[in-house]
Amino acid sequence: MISQKARYALRALVALAKSAEPDRAVFISDIASSERIPRKFLEQILLDLKHHGIVESRRGKAGGYLLLKAPEEITFGEVLRIVDGPIAPLPCLSKTAYRRCEDCRSEESCEVRKVFARVADVTRNVLDRTSIADCLSTDSGKVNLLIAG
Template identity: 65%
Template structure:
């Protein structure tokens, strides 16, 4: 399960991608439109700002806007910023690799092999899908799912 924060972050970014370029959206507007607790959203936007995804303008009529184009912000980036590693095991993580202390040999670990197969298609989707895709309703890509009837 992804955290509520991560879901809020994605929704906020999608909302920001829809405002007219050059303008800014205020925390309270996003919060009420997306039903996110305002002060909680503040913290989330702050984290996204520290990661360089959004910019803010302070003071009266301030607000937030995307710093990078929505087509360059991937789901994977957002999830890693908010929730940390995407991988199901530390020994499969890109951003927080750690050896399992109790694992005899990483390269023959059967559990690792199974989860390596699990994480691979997950990464493909999350690293290729951007905020712009989601905002435009381009999230579904049936051609990439040939195994489903």
């Protein structure tokens, strides 16, 4: 299960991409109410995404948030890694945050690891090839999903 926070992040990004009048920022409050996300919680999430270069913000009376990267370049995988941490089902399978399983005799011969290596592969195949842009119009989404599959 992905966290609530990750769901909020993805929905907020889709909302931002949809309301894309170029160079016009969107209020946190607007996203919060249209997407039913607790306002202050969403602040934290967007701030986090800003620190990771996904969105940018403007302060002051006419402030708000905009996408910094193009929707095509923001993958689900990237967002999930920022918000929820590594995608791999075992620490010893993570490419971005590898950690040895300290009770494992040998990584190469670990049977459980072999199976989950496949799970990690197929999961990344979807998440790293699907972007926010694929959520904008139903059709383009379908196309990309078919390619990924």
